[in-house]
Amino acid sequence: HTIYSQGGGLVPEFNGQNYLSDYVEAIQVVARRYGVSIIDANRDSGITCFNISTLSADDIHIQEIGHKMVYNLIVNTIESIL
16 A cells, blocks of 8 residues: 655555556456465555555555554464364
């Protein structure tokens, strides 16, 4: 979840060329095609462009609390499958 500055405004989840949701959808399409399960940390981690500044020093790389959120998502998803 990044914020890209464009034309004096901030554009959430945009890297200057594409939207993050486009990448996420492409990964989901390929995973479904090959029957590969995925954990959608983009949607389910709780990290958004609206709270990234509290979880990151540079609005890109998450710090310890953000890593814990992703870790909890992964562990909880795996435990729900087992």
